[in-house]
Amino acid sequence: MAADRLSQVFAALADPTRRDIVARLTLGDASVAELAQPYDVSTQAVSKHVKVLQDAGLVSRGRDAQRRPCHLEAEVLDLMTAWIERYRRAADERFRRLDALLAQDQNSERPEPGAAS
Amino acid sequence: MAADRLSQVFAALADPTRRDIVARLTLGDASVAELAQPYDVSTQAVSKHVKVLQDAGLVSRGRDAQRRPCHLEAEVLDLMTAWIERYRRAADERFRRLDALLAQDQNSERPEPGAAS
C-alpha cells in the first residue's frame, strides 16, 4: 500500500475495467451502482475498483443522500503525462544525436536530410 | 498474456524498477547485466523485468556477441499519451461546460446540473 503515487496511477490504469470507469466518469459523476451497470460483476467488485482509483487519487467521492458519487480528478493524469513526456523526449534527443553522429560518419557518402520530426 | 497492448504498457510501467530501466535506456542501450548493476537483485529478476517491457513492446533486443543489448522503443509511449490526453481533454471540456452552466445558473435559476447522462 506504500507504493509511490506514480506507480499507483499506472497500476490503476493497467486494468481495462478501471480505464473504462475513468472514461465513463469523464461524462459525469456516477455512483458505484451506476458504474457497475454495464458490467456483469458485482457492485462490490466495482467498489473495489473505485477504491483503487481513489487510492491513486484519480477519483474522489461525494455524498448525496445514500449515494456517494464518484468524481474524476483529472489533474492526476498530468503526473503520468509528465513522466512519459520526460523520457519520451530524452529518448528522442538521444536518437537525434545518434542520427547526427551517423550522418557525420557517412558525411562523404550520404548527406543527411533533416529527418528530425 | 492476452491482455491488450495498452494494459501491458500501463502494467509494465507500474513498477518503479521497470520505470527506472526505461529511464536508464533513454541514455543508451544496455545489457541485462549492466541494467542489473545498480540493484541488489539477481540478473534473472532483471531479465524478467526486461521480458515484461519486451512483451509490452517498450524494449527490443539486439545481439552483440554474447550480449543482447536492450533498446528502448519510445514510440509505444505515444499509445499511453494518446489515451491519457483523450480523457484528460474530455474531462476538461466537461468541467468547462459545467462551469458555464453554473455561471448561467447564477444568472437565472437552477436547471439540475447532474442530469447530463
Next chain:
DNA sequence: TTCTTTCACAACCAATTGGTTGCATACGAC
C-alpha cells in the same frame, strides 16, 4: 576441445490481485 560470460527457461515460493459472499453501516422513506 574446454572454460567463461551472458542470458533464457523451468520450477518453486511468498505476496498481491480480482473476484466472490456475507454482514454491518449510513441515509432517507415509512
Next chain:
DNA sequence: GTCGTATGCAACCAATTGGTTGTGAAAGAA
C-alpha cells in the same frame, strides 16, 4: 422506531506477480 437502498468491510479463493535457485544454451577466449 422499522424497512429498503447504497455502500463499505472482512473473509475467503483462484490466478497472477516478483522474487529465488538451478540448469543449460550461445558465443567468444584459452
